[in-house]
Amino acid sequence: MAMIDPSPTDLPEAQITLHRFGHEREPVVQIDGFSGRVDALLARGRAADYSPAGAYYPGLRAPAKPDYLVPRNPLLAEVMRRVFGFGQSLRCEAASYSLVTLAPGELSASQRLPHYDDTGPGIIAVMHYLLGPESGGTAFYRHRRTGFETVTPERKPAYHAALAADDRACGAPAAGYHYGDSDRYEMIGEIDAKPDRLILYRGRLLHSGVIPDPDKLSDDPVKGRLTINMFLEGA
Template identity: 30%
Template sequence: MFNPNPRIEIVPIAGRHVCHVIDDALLDPDALVALAAAHADAFVETRHNAYPGPELRMPDGFSAQLDAFFTRHLRRAFDVRRTDRMYSRLAITATPPERLAPSQSICHVDRLSVEPQHRIVASVLYLFRDVRLGGTTFYAPKHPPEVILPMIADAGNLDAEAFRARYGIATGYMTASNDWFEKILTVPARYNRMIFYEGTLFHSGEIAHPELLSRDPRAGRLSLNGFFTCRRNLAPA
């Protein structure tokens, strides 16, 4: 299902970090969109993460294909020797901006803390043709962890009014720098484009036109998201 001969573009993010961009990632992306549409009623909004819309966990067999693609083409680039665990999901960004929780109104990381032996890698495959629905933007914190981490904790605990009063961050999709984070790179969306990046980087969907969002998998901002917990290569003696 995945392109056996992908062309991988390396896009610098900041400092030592990069984003790996792959166009034409699937041999038949329309089939995955059709699958999402056929199972639209099975998409559900979950409480275990801050994703602003419904999700559909993919079968282990499909996730194994994604992991095999990662292992063959990207593992060496992230300096890891194996995948300890991973999963994938289809997701549709659909929450109206005025209904976002504080944790959805700021950029995020896929894992705040990582064991020294592990590296977190994430992937996004864009499955929509209207590029106005937005790609992915990366941010750099403007403050040290001892300042940023309490703010992130409050984003998960305070209501929108209290969070805005304390931090000056309004409810809505984040698309620009603010007092807390600097916008450093946007990877534009393109149908059947997939990106891979380190999951400890702050990032967010670039939702500049929320009026276009839809829960319909054929019309909305449908993506395939992969999350990999990888074992780092052994340090040289």
């Protein structure tokens, strides 16, 4: 496994951008030059053992060690406090290397639509891009029937009822990875992939991975769309 210095002295200067997409203006934080250790992180990911991720993620995952976050803990704590309103409590709930692998025709109905990760206000989704824009970034959406850009516990019943109404009106979602505007969703923002770019956003935002060329998807971590995904919990 590639070694990562737990206390590097040559961290790049982080470039922070705050996005607020759509009507609800939920924050999406973009940090460029996050780790300064992309080659080591790629080496770890390419040597990892992958397995199917389950019903929701369209590909494979392997455990990732979040130890490389340690040098940036002060920065993350400040972002959590200033942007998301959290106190000093912060923990990593899950961390994994992720490979999108499924062909468009293999996607389940739910995998063909934007989604939310968690309705709770304290769950922050983290996407760490290790490759360039050709691998695809992340897009954010508004659901047309409800106007929702986030799904909270209070909104969840209405949102899922509206999804069923969408199916009755529009039929099953077309086979393929969702991108851009459709009868069901309007795209309200997009962040491109860039090596060592990390983004943070509440798990309740409706979003979808951008897959520019599904024909190039691979289950080989040397060739595939390799990212690190995490969930942070704050209070």
